[in-house]
Amino acid sequence: MRAGLIERGLRRAMNVVGYRSRHLDTSIGPMHVIDREGGGALPPVVVVHGLGSSAVHFVPLLRRLAPHAQRVVAIDLPGHGFSTRLDALDQDVLRAGVLEALDQLELPPAIVVGNSLGGAATVRYTSQRPDRVLGTVLLAPAGAPMTPEELQALRDTFAIRTHAEAVAFLHRLLARPPGWTKHVVAVGVRRTFSDPVLQSWLSEL
Missing domain, CATH: 3.40.50.1820 (Alpha/Beta hydrolase fold, catalytic domain)
Structure with a gap:
């Protein structure tokens, strides 16, 4: 990250x-x-x-x-x-x-x-x-505390594999997502959440 x-x-x-x-x-x-x-x-x-x-x-x-x-x-x-x-x-x-x-x-x-x-x-x-x-x-x-279903939903939220998923994440995260610059930000979001250290930590929660 x-x-x-x-x-x-x-x-x-x-x-x-x-x-x-x-x-x-x-x-x-x-x-x-x-x-x-x-x-x-x-x-x-x-x-x-x-x-x-x-x-x-x-x-x-x-x-x-x-x-x-x-x-x-x-x-x-x-x-x-x-x-x-x-x-x-x-x-x-x-x-x-x-x-x-x-x-x-x-x-x-x-x-x-x-x-x-x-x-x-x-x-x-x-x-x-x-x-x-x-x-x-x-x-x-x-x-x-979370149920197993809630925990899996959390992991799924941060399982961002594509640019489209990164853009969708920004819309979910921000009350006022940026305009065209959201695509630039989405590149960083995808890079961050594809980090193996982060994904390994999430999988072990």
């Missing part, structure tokens, strides 16, 4: 407008974070993305939050975006990467926002570092 051309372009653009992109050394390899100082008095905000996504996808949200918060941060989960490439993905690796990276940032108690897989990571981080978390915002968090 390496960063593609879109993610690389977004990272260049965000560097221009004052965001810092850097890597933090952890026991599982380099973890990528984006951060900048905010202009407000509210607590720092940390955003943790979902499965197959990347921190750079949340820069528009960070830009809206930055005027109000002391600091805004987004982290790439292990095996995602610009964080370390993995041969296999599991809960212990996710937990270690997020925990060690956020510990190094030495933030005051923060609001942690987690989406999908990032929601599950947020819950685990909060249970391990309750003194570092002022509050959480969970957006469709992963980790809820």
Whole structure:
């Protein structure tokens, strides 16, 4: 689930407008974070993305939050975006990467926002570092109990083999899918969800 051309372009653009992109050394390899100082008095905000996504996808949200918060941060989960490439993905690796990276940032108690897989990571981080978390915002968090049928439906959702399936996924995912550019985005979606590490992890859920 390496960063593609879109993610690389977004990272260049965000560097221009004052965001810092850097890597933090952890026991599982380099973890990528984006951060900048905010202009407000509210607590720092940390955003943790979902499965197959990347921190750079949340820069528009960070830009809206930055005027109000002391600091805004987004982290790439292990095996995602610009964080370390993995041969296999599991809960212990996710937990270690997020925990060690956020510990190094030495933030005051923060609001942690987690989406999908990032929601599950947020819950685990909060249970391990309750003194570092002022509050959480969970957006469709992963980790809820599922029946075998529901679990298979989840796997089928991410079994994206063709361009048409990638476009259909975008329409399902986004309230306002992009116009013609959705075909460009769909190329990246198909590449991301055909990653053998991701598919292997889904098959073992």
